[in-house]
Amino acid sequence: MRSFIMRWPELGLGVRCKGLDINQAAFDIFVENMPTKALQGHEMVGGWLLRDHSILFNRKPFDIPKVELSTENMDQAPVGRISFLRPQGRGAELLAKYDESVDTREYIPVAQVVPEDLEILKKAGREQWKATTRTREIIFVEFVKEDA
Amino acid sequence: MAENWKMLQQEIDAASERAVEECPDDMLRVFEYDIVRTGAGTGRLMMGPWWEGATSTRYLGSYYIFNIVKVAQDMNISAEQIRQLVNLMLPTALGTVELCDISDYARFTRQTIDCINEEIDDREDMLSLLNSLWFYGSAANAWCQYRMKWGIGLSFKVNHRDDLIYMGSRANEAFERWDHEKKEEN
Amino acid sequence: MEAWRVLKEEIEAQIALTSNQPDQDILDVFKYSISKLGAGIPHDDQIFSTWFYGAPDVTYAADWIYFLIELARSGESYSMPALHKMAKYWFVHPSHFGEYCGLFQQYSFTKRIDRMLDTLDRDSFIELLTVFRSYIMNINAWIYQYWPWGVSYAVPRKDRAYYEKGLELLSQ
Numbered sequence: 315m316r317s318f319i320m321r322w323p324e325l326g327l328g329v330r331c332k333g334l335d336i337n338q339a340a341f342d343i344f345v346e347n348m349p350t351k352a353l354q355g356h357e358m359v360g361g362w363l364l365r366d367h368s369i370l371f372n373r374k375p376f377d378i379p380k381v382e383l384s385t386e387n388m389d390q391a392p393v394g395r396i397s398f399l400r401p402q403g404r405g406a407e408l409l410a411k412y413d414e415s416v417d418t419r420e421y422i423p424v425a426q427v428v429p430e431d432l433e434i435l436k437k438a439g440r441e442q443w444k445a446t447t448r449t450r451e452i453i454f455v456e457f458v459k460e461d462a
Numbered sequence: 463m464a465e466n467w468k469m470l471q472q473e474i475d476a477a478s479e480r481a482v483e484e485c486p487d488d489m490l491r492v493f494e495y496d497i498v499r500t501g502a503g504t505g506r507l508m509m510g511p512w513w514e515g516a517t518s519t520r521y522l523g524s525y526y527i528f529n530i531v532k533v534a535q536d537m538n539i540s541a542e543q544i545r546q547l548v549n550l551m552l553p554t555a556l557g558t559v560e561l562c563d564i565s566d567y568a569r570f571t572r573q574t575i576d577c578i579n580e581e582i583d584d585r586e587d588m589l590s591l592l593n594s595l596w597f598y599g600s601a602a603n604a605w606c607q608y609r610m611k612w613g614i615g616l617s618f619k620v621n622h623r624d625d626l627i628y629m630g631s632r633a634n635e636a637f638e639r640w641d642h643e644k645k646e647e648n
Numbered sequence: 649m650e651a652w653r654v655l656k657e658e659i660e661a662q663i664a665l666t667s668n669q670p671d672q673d674i675l676d677v678f679k680y681s682i683s684k685l686g687a688g689i690p691h692d693d694q695i696f697s698t699w700f701y702g703a704p705d706v707t708y709a710a711d712w713i714y715f716l717i718e719l720a721r722s723g724e725s726y727s728m729p730a731l732h733k734m735a736k737y738w739f740v741h742p743s744h745f746g747e748y749c750g751l752f753q754q755y756s757f758t759k760r761i762d763r764m765l766d767t768l769d770r771d772s773f774i775e776l777l778t779v780f781r782s783y784i785m786n787i788n789a790w791i792y793q794y795w796p797w798g799v800s801y802a803v804p805r806k807d808r809a810y811y812e813k814g815l816e817l818l819s820q
Binding site for chain 2: 680681682683688689692693694695696697699700704708711715718719722725726730733734737738795796797798799800801803804805806807811
């Protein structure tokens, strides 16, 4: 089953994410590196996106050439989209779109939050926005394989 | 084929000439009047477009374009290598410049990339156009730094050693944080 | 063990540390507004300009390294001496300013990378820089954590209606 869980233990929230028809090799590398954890952040220019500035690939490096990856503009992506930015070697940035976005920049889509969990994703997004702009609460995000 | 790149270069050079003494509209719009027509600035907060917009403007010109020209001059790289560097280094910063509504600079850069990819084969012509774009970017960057609302920074004073020692000595007087019960967002 | 592998292990240790807790330099400069080498003090004793300029000069190293690795992997069109020279200009030089802004650990790593660049072959160049990029990305994450985003609740994006109302009020 091509899916994983994205969860925020401090918030008591988690969502299920499924792979896409595109960038399947990128998805597989991501899952192979799980469990992994990152400091959760928020996109400050392009709209309502969770942004992890540093996702580590500690087990299997990201070695897919750029030309083999499909991209999309974030403003065109559906809510729930999980995307990479500049994946290379041991790291990437990861974005999760939880509401509207005006971001016209290109990202590499790798997964989609399942429809029944979109409201949970939105809740996590709002909590992170509050943390980023008001409370500075430190929130971590974890990515685990679904059968874990 | 019409040499569109020369017309573009003339337009950029004219804009650079004006930008020496006159603040480009892009900088006035974003840094003075807090207008971002793209809707960028999550939650309508301007700090994102200011910081990321200013930084990507600075990096696009003063660092990326400058360093491509420098590599070309120092290492005598080919036209194809210049094209490779332009396509590798400029697009992501350009995306942020464009999103932050620094639109003239973004348009000049996008058109420069298109000319280098589709029209110009001569190495010196590529460098000539890149130099023009770099000069405009430098002028734009200067106005960016001038218009940025630095006054905000006066609220963030440096903590000196005596400040930190005092704070440490008064730590016991500080109200203890408590963990609130999570509430529904208002 | 080769010197670059020793350095790589030390960087890995910092990656592991900063994946779970704030980087010490970031806490010093961005949370506690400490100016460790005097940056910002001549300019009204404020730390904001240090944040504004110092942060990107360090964190853009992740992008410079991304470019260098892509070029190193793109066949032999760039020789190792050429890549070493580009590395010195692209991310080693800005690291000096990062040090002045109080980001000491990245400068310590960068200086050592700089000293051993000429000894690195293509594979070791890619491997060492790849790991250093991950460290830089980690400290970038902490910079974003402590950046004063909320200040600009006081300065929101303006629209036409805002300025039209302003003109109306001015002409009363």
